[in-house]
Amino acid sequence: MPASPDPGESTAEELLTRVARGDREAFSEVYDALSGPVLGLVRSVVRDPAQSEEVMQDVMVEVWRTAARFRPERGSARSWVLTLAHRRAVDRVRSAQAAAEREQKAALLARTPAFDEVSEQVEGRLERVQVRRCLRMLTELQREAVTLAYYRGLTYREVAGLLSLPLGTVKTRLRDGLIRLRDCLGVGT
Structure with missing residues (x-):
């Protein structure tokens, strides 16, 4: 007997279709249903609670703006949103690492003399x-x-x-x- 689809998933898919048309109530329901799992995923990648919340908010705004890109034939609404969340979280970690490396290089350059005075x-x-x-x-x-x-x-x-x-x-x-x-x-x- 084939497994029946989870009713929450089809609801999320329907909600995303309505969000794509600009339905604010549907977005509120998507937010309530998926912001928790998004925050959990983001926190496991980013680790910093404050940044995790910020990334979660960014993801949910992206869901609002790009809901029309969701394709139900490619996967569930939950998977689509969590994929957006994972990508955004990884981007934040990479950005933070790059900033830390830039600061470290700048600090090293500040401490390194421009030339070797004795050899000069x-x-x-x-x-x-x-x-x-x-x-x-x-x-x-x-x-x-x-x-x-x-x-x-x-x-x-x-x-x-x-x-x-x-x-x-x-x-x-x-x-x-x-x-x-x-x-x-x-x-x-």
Whole structure:
């Protein structure tokens, strides 16, 4: 003998059909019948009572708005609503986990220094030593022109005046000196 359908299920299905047409009384009955099971399911996933109630309310609002999507041939009204509830609960848990991970990353970034101060100091010293070594490889005239222009901040014209040389000669010495420095430092290779 085939099992007879549960009268509560067919009633819920009929109620959802009425809810899809905007029947508020039918929604009130659906709410009374299914909010308890929805809350129980959501609480088993979310664990937090306050958030569980919030998710349950969201699910019931979704039932009101999307009742027209319910298809009785695919399953019972209770199963449809509980599927919505489970999906919404899982979404809430994932959202909470993602937020916690973002906060944790932000906290780690706040504690991590932007750079390693000691290694920056060591690298700076090594670079200065290398620049000094490369400056010693320039001719005296090139080193003098580079030092005046780049360490003292003089213009090419001021360097030419100080060294009593034509501007073109100073530009040539600076260009040649910078090329030799670049090659010595390995810049651009």
